[in-house]
Amino acid sequence: MSMQQTEIAAASPAVNDAGMSPLHKMIFLVLLAFLLVLPFVVYPVFAMKIMCFALFAAAFNLLLGFGGLLSFGHAAYFGGASYVAAHAAKVWGLTPELSVLCGAAAAAFLGLVIGALSIRRQGIYFAMVTLAFAQMVYFFALQVPFTGGEDGIQSVPRGKLFGLISLENNISLYFFVLALTFAGILFLYRVVHSPFGQVLKAIRENEPRAISLGYNVNRYKLIVFVLSATFAGLAGAIKSQVFQLASLTDVHWAMSGEVVLMTLLGGMGTVFGPLLGAAIIVTMQNYLATFGAWVTIIQGVIFVIGVLLFREGIIGVISRWLKRPL
């Protein structure tokens, strides 16, 4: 066991279980300051969209970057939760914070069922199994009445936070979204830098050895899968509140591909990579929206270039220059 731990410690010298490294703390603070000013500079809905996808990508990165599991079906949790949250807000009339929690809980349950089945296969099969289950969720969403089929759930009310504060105003909604996504990302950071996260890395690096050290590998894999699904769901639930819409786009396999792309572009296995990747991809989609199919083509090209030449991602490269984990 000691050998395993020294190896991990050697691989990431700045990581300290007791708390955040000063560099990371500084980056998070700068990021928070930036986000506090952002809604007064750019259109708040656009900024909220970036934050939702940043949380989504961070949750996905927990699974891929730190757990070493490539799920090609994360749209199921993102989109599934957005349907449940929209339904809770519109039909059950719940307050925003409860609707969002309902969505995340639904994603956790979905993650538990799909995860328990998927971790029975490894590597490339795991990716195919998660993709196939996500497609099943998609067909389910297409057919059952409560999702509204092709129309989705439209004009979801934003409601009043705790029944008191109206979120109809974009700025007040923005701070609600900021609080939730930022807290989510910090929580994921904490998970990665906990003893649990260290075991995850051990499993990623050498699964047979982790087993021989007595770790119940499958339980760790399932827990990280459920955590990842839950936070992906939280992101999707928030998105349905921001856009007042839950639609098939969010459960489609293309969405699963997008989150992989964000993580790959930013740098998988880095803390800040997925956040940057999400910001870049969402911004790109925003400015290229008028070009229609070209967005897909450009995403494909980024994938190909990323895989062939640029596997560390943007933050990965910067991190190598600075010789510090980011």
Add this chain to the structure above:
Amino acid sequence: MGQLLLGLINGAFYAILSLGLAVIFGLLNIINFAHGALYMAGAFVAWMLLNYVGIGYWPALILSPLIVGAFGILLERTMMSRLYKLDHLYGLLLTFGLALIIQGLFRNYYGISGLPYQIPSQLSGGQNLGFMFLPNYRGWVVVASVVVCFGTWFMIEKTRLGAYLRAATENPALVGAFGVNVPLLITLTYGFGVGLAGFAGVLAAPIYSVNPNMGADLIIVVFAVVVIGGMGSILGAIVTGYMLGIVEGLTRVFYPEGSAVVIFVIMAIVLLIKPEGLFGKEAR
């Protein structure tokens, strides 16, 4: 009965596509996400040959897979060959990117409404079999797919070339030491596997309209088929393909709402009972 035939036809496409995936995976250790896109490209090439050059169905049935196969060889040489030493997952991500590009390009130039492709005149009409009406073309699709699938099986299991291929799957370094050009074998295998997808595309063109999205949803079902069957055996991939097509057709008769998800449900059950797949040898 009609639904059963429809199921058999879907099964024919599942079989050809999962066969191609299995052959490619065996040698390249890459799951070819672009398979669906190349199937779609096969249908489009047939349509283009007809509308731009005036080449009809029968020559296209040969030419289109060759063109798609050549394109696949180009992709393999320029891109995939760089990834063999890395984790398999990068191969999946690369081919996913390629699929996005190919689909995006066709969607950009041909829209998403779909283009018609006529059934060749020799195969129009149908036979009344007494208990059901069999359109000639659909009968032909089933026959052609069976011939191609078992031809491939024969080539891999019974010929010298197939023996090289199986040996290279087991131990490429050793086969190379015996003087076989393994990189060339890998390239040709990818070209062949992709050519199979192109062939399926041409077969599908007159049945379904030629549409940039035709491959995208199909490939995910084929992935499920591959997980159910396991990629250990060629015959397993073929049999699972037909079997699941028929099961899907039967579900459409008895419980139509479930037909879209039945294959995924079967996949879940197989994962619970026999995680390595029906014909799988070991979990990779």
